[in-house]
Amino acid sequence: MLPLADISTNIGSLPLKNPTMLASGIMDEDAGSMKRIIKCGAGAIVTKSIGLQPREGYPNPTLIELEYGILNAMGLPNPGIDEFGEEILQLKKSKTPIIGSIYGANAKEFIELGQKMEDYGVSAIELNLSCPHAKRYGLEVGSDPKLIQIITSSVKVNVKIPVFVKLSPNATNISEIAKAAESGNADAIVAINSVKAMKIDLDLKRPILSNKIGGYSGRAIKPIGVRCVYEIAEHVDIPIIGVGGILSGEDAIEYMMAGASAIQIGAGVYYRELDIFKKIKKEIEQWMDKHSYKKISDIVGVAHL
Numbered sequence: 001m002l003p004l005a006d007i008s009t010n011i012g013s014l015p016l017k018n019p020t021m022l023a024s025g026i027m028d029e030d031a032g033s034m035k036r037i038i039k040c041g042a043g044a045i046v047t048k049s050i051g052l053q054p055r056e057g058y059p060n061p062t063l064i065e066l067e068y069g070i071l072n073a074m075g076l077p078n079p080g081i082d083e084f085g086e087e088i089l090q091l092k093k094s095k096t097p098i099i100g101s102i103y104g105a106n107a108k109e110f111i112e113l114g115q116k117m118e119d120y121g122v123s124a125i126e127l128n129l130s131c132p133h134a135k136r137y138g139l140e141v142g143s144d145p146k147l148i149q150i151i152t153s154s155v156k157v158n159v160k161i162p163v164f165v166k167l168s169p170n171a172t173n174i175s176e177i178a179k180a181a182e183s184g185n186a187d188a189i190v191a192i193n194s195v196k197a198m199k200i201d202l203d204l205k206r207p208i209l210s211n212k213i214g215g216y217s218g219r220a221i222k223p224i225g226v227r228c229v230y231e232i233a234e235h236v237d238i239p240i241i242g243v244g245g246i247l248s249g250e251d252a253i254e255y256m257m258a259g260a261s262a263i264q265i266g267a268g269v270y271y272r273e274l275d276i277f278k279k280i281k282k283e284i285e286q287w288m289d290k291h292s293y294k295k296i297s298d299i300v301g302v303a304h305l
C-alpha cells in the first residue's frame with residue numbers, strides 16, 4: 001500500500017522533499033561522497049565545516065567507537081574554502097539543497113566564508129558555533145550570546161540565502177544562546193553538536209584521543225539533543241533542526257514532537273550505513289500512517305501542548 005503521509009517539510013523559506021539531512025562532518029568532504037548520499041535519498045546535505053585556510057586537523061587517534069556512541073576530536077580538518085569551492089561547484093545541478101557549514105574565529109571570517117559559500121551556489125549556510133574541541137573556533141565563540149548575535153547578524157546582512165546557527169549542548173543555557181541567534185536574524189537553529197567527553201586507556205593511563213577531549217555523538221546523546229530542542233522551542237519562533245543520536249524513524253519523530261521541523265543524521269550513517277536515509281524516511285511514513293498524521297508540521301512541537 002502506498003503511504004498517505006506527506007513527509008515534505010520547510011525550514012523557513014527552504015523546502016525539503018523529506019526531513020532527513022546529512023549532518024556536518026560525515027561523508028561530506030568531497031563532491032563524490034555527497035553525490036552518493038544524495039542518491040541515498042537525503043533531503044539535504046550539510047558540508048563538512050570549512051574555514052578560510054586549509055587545516056590538517058589533529059594527529060591520530062582522532063576517533064573511537066564506544067559502547068553507545070562515537071567519540072571524536074578530528075580538529076576540523078578541511079582543505080579551506082577556495083579548494084572546497086571546487087567540490088561544491090560539481091554539485092551545482094543537484095536538486096537536493098547543499099548547506100555550507102562554516103567556522104571562523106570572528107565575524108569578519110564568517111562573513112567572508114558565507115559570501116564565498118553563496119557564490120559557490122549553496123542553498124543555505126550553517127554557522128558552526130559549537131565545535132567542542134577546536135579552541136579558537138568552537139565553544140569560545142559559541143557560548144557567548146553577544147558574540148553569537150553579532151556573528152549571525154553580520155553574516156545575515158551580507159548574504160541573501162538563509163543562515164542556520166548550530167549550537168552546542170555544552171553551553172550552560174542553550175535557550176539563551178538560541179535567543180541570541182534569533183535576535184541576530186538567524187533563519188533556523190540546529191541543535192545539537194556533539195557533547196564534550198573523554199575516554200581513558202586503562203593500560204596507558206592516558207586519554208585515548210590525541211586532543212584528550214572530544215565530542216560524543218550517536219545513540220547516547222539523543223536524550224540530550226531532544227531536551228535541547230524542547231527547551232529552544234519554548235523560547236524561539238524560528239524553525240529548529242534536530243540532530244544527535246538519530247538512528248530510526250521513531251527517533252526522528254521524537255525530535256519533531258520536541259519542536260524540530262527537520263533532522264540531521266551523523267553517527268547513524270556509521271551504524272545503519274548509507275541506506276539509513278531511505279529507512280528513516282520509510283519508518284517516518286509508516287509511523288505517520290499508523291497514527292493518522294498527514295503532514296510533518298502536524299507533529300512539530302506537539303509535546304509542548
Ligand SMILES: Cc1cc2nc3c(=O)[nH]c(=O)nc-3n(C[C@H](O)[C@H](O)[C@H](O)COP(=O)(O)O)c2cc1C
Nearest residue numbers: 023024025049128192193217218244245265266267
Ligand atoms: C566524525 C565526526 C565529525 C564531525 N564534524 C563536524 C563538523 O565538521 N562540523 C559540525 O558542525 N559538526 C560536526 N560533527 C557533529 C555532527 O554534525 C553532529 O552534530 C553530532 O555528531 C551529533 O549527531 P549524531 O549523533 O547524529 O552524530 C561531527 C561528528 C562526527 C562524528
